[in-house]
Amino acid sequence: MSSPAPRPSTSPLASRRLVSGVSPSHSPSQARNPVSLRLYKVLGAGFEDEATKEALRTVSELYGASNAAGSKTTNVNGNAKPIAGSSEDSDELDSDEDERSDTDEDEKLSLGPYLSRQVVAPTGAAARARKNLRRDIDLKLASSSRKFLKALGEVDQKLDALQEHITSMRTQCDEAHEQLQTTNEACKSLLDQAGNLRQERDMIATQQTILNLFLSRFTLSSEEVTALTSRDVPPGKLFFTSMDKATKVREDCRVLMGVDGPTKAGLDIIAATFANLEQAYEKIFRYLVSEFQTIGRGNRDRERSVDPDANLEASPILKEAVRRLRSRPELLSEALGALSQTRQSTLLATFLDALTRGGPSGLPRPIELHAHDPLRYIGDMLAWVHQAIAAEREFMESLFGLGREGESSRRMIGSVRRFEKGKMGETEEWIGEVVDRNVGKLCGPLRVRVQQTVRSQERPILAFKIANLLHFYALTMRRTIGEDAALSQALGELSEMSYKVFFDAIEAQGRALLRDLDDSALSPPATVEEHMQTLREILSVYESSRLDDPSDTQPEEDGKAETSGGQSHFGVERILEIMINPALEVCLTAAEDKKRSRPTWDKSVFVLNCLTYLQGVLEPYPFASAEKERLDALVEERVNDLVNEHYLDILRDAGLDSAVAVLETKAPGDPLSRIEATQPNELSLALQKFSNWLSGLEVVHSPRLSRLTVQRLHSRIHQAALTRVANAYRKLCEEVRKPENKYEAASTLLGGQRPFGQIHLLNQIFGLGDEGE
């Protein structure tokens, strides 16, 4: 096969075209011939493309199917099947064939060799095919067209039916559409309505949230209301939070009562919360009362205790309850009243146990066991009371929330506290009042026992000590619970009473002094000494129990003590007066009587001895200075009296008495030497006696004065008397030397005897200074 066509195609048609394509030997006129162009195109197209192959295959099948006998050729034909039987292709081919059916006959023939070479074994089929192809194809086409027509006819029919359906559908659709339109129209109002409704619903929902918020803000939940009002649930956390809420609601409600006047809601809410709150306060009140009644009993239910402070404690809830109720003072006050009542009876019972029975195990011993020791007895009772007060105060302070951090609790109980109404905090007032009431009932048993003890005191010193003790506690109580507190008052009264007992006792003792004065001694009577011994004790007790610290004396404090009639300088002056006066009386007035019955008895020395003794008693006490000054004045008076007496005594003893008496009494014109007692002879004798006296012991020592207890007074009085004697002698000498007194030998008269008319000599003898008088 050496064909110039590179591709071996067995299709006769294709081969034909191929041949023509590759035959440039044709005349050039043929080059522009459309047929040849087509052929070229066909030939150039080749048979490789699927469409061509398919066409060829269809053609071959067309024949293969009718010539089953010539198997070989069929095979060859089959293999070289030319154009696919697409009707279009065929048509096109047909028209081409028709166009040149005659002219191309030669060409077809000229292609013969090629075709014949292709069809290796030319059979009848091929020939027939070549002859009949057109017809066959036409036939085929015709039958196909018929079938097609038929089918299309059916389709047409069906389409008509379809058309009908569609038409009816369309009408229906139109109807439906119309209906829809009307429905839509109808729905529109509904939708509008729905929209409106939805809006309304949203609005309502918002309103509801607002309302809920409003309710939760302005009303209490049922739980809260229950917590507030129920009698079964004790106050607790919920209760207090509910209260806070109710209070807050009421505050917030002021908004609702705004400028446009009260709103209904506002009024309702205020009314409701008001009722709730009132119930809550009522509930707190009931709770407090019942708690107070339990707590107030301390541990007496459990254990008989004599400790005043046993188990008093305020729980946090209790404190909170008190804090709340402070905005309802009447209720709080009533509740505290209940507390006071319980505390009163508890404290009373505990106190009585402590007094009479002691602790359950016998320890501590009952206080009354020491009733024989009045100071200890009363001291123990008062200390017990004081401790009870401290415990009550602590309890009250914690109840009212005066915590550690509060300055007031830092102040030590017992240190000074100011109790002026209005000046201390409201809390302090509450506390003070309750503490006062709680311990107030103790006054009764305390008073009875103290009075009993005090009244049975006969020894003034013990009465005085008790009085001081009571006074000390009266002051302590005043500082701790205030002046107006019942206990302060009671203690004040008791201390006053015991001072009275004491004063009565010393007065009685003083009166007893005057009864027996039956000894001739010149020293103070033993009874007076005893009496003064008592005074000494009293004064040292007084000195040591003075409450004002010596390093911290405040005049203001003193003034206060004075007005309160307690222990003070006023007090001690009264003591001194009461004690000293009878002693003085003994010494002065009574001594007078004694003197009458015993003329030789040296009253003056005795009185001075007594007075100086009393002075000595008061000496160590600076606070007794006023009284001592009174005594000093008395002593001075008596000393002067005694000086006078002593002077006269000396003049008499020394023989100068008559001469001196003349000097003082004579009429101015009479010459001294003419008067009997001072005639030169008499005078000479007197001077002689004086001279003798001067050499005696009495010049330096007076036996009488030596009976004075205070030696200092002895010499003082003696000296004073001697001075006066010297003065008298000097005056005598002066008179004698005066010419008008008409002594003939004055200097001889005077110079005959010591001291020879020389005053300085006499002063020397007397041991006096030269200055004279």
Place this chain on the structure above:
Amino acid sequence: MAFNDYDADATELLETYDFLMKYIIIGEAGTGKSCLLHQFTHNSFKDHSQHTIGVEFSSRTVKLGEKKIKLQLWDTAGQERFRSVTRSYYRGAAGAILVYDITNRQSFTNLGRWLADARALASPNLVVVLVGNKSDREDDREVEWAEASRWAAENDVHFLETSSLTGDNVEAPFLLCARSILLAIESGSLDPDKAGSGVSYGDRALRRVNSSSRLSFGSLSGRRRKGSSKLRLKDYVPGTANSKCC
């Protein structure tokens, strides 16, 4: 509004206690009793302290292990003239803080009298802590630590030295005393329920009694060693070499 105000759990620590103990503070005048107490309750030195008149009261709650103890403190006057008054307060005290001044020998030699008084009048189980105060004035010391320590041992009391001026060791006597009392309670030799013991149960302990019908001291025993070592540690802090616990 703070709910803690009445939240029992939150405030329990502050408000309630297991035991209430009564202490007396005794000793010669001027030994610094009031200053010591002031340091203990206020954490500061009491300037210009005057002689105490009679008796003054204060209180403080302390913690020892898990136990909260409220101390009732009765500061007594040391001056002789108040002896008859102050002695009435010894009645039923559980603890006594017996104070002398290390710079004043007289205040030490008189201790016997004070101790005898306290033993005679206070609770039979009285715990006494001897305190040598003014340890800051080492230069003026008249009573040696060893001598006081010996005296304490002979008289069966605890002993330590403090300074209420500097605050040195000031808490120790009070805690030591409380610890001894707690131990006495635990050992059964002291019964808080007995009046006159100077000790009573607080609300906290009572609640426990009521709920368990029996007091448990487990925590106390567990902490005993810890507590004491803590105390001792405190006593040995530098600068207070003289203040030891015995």
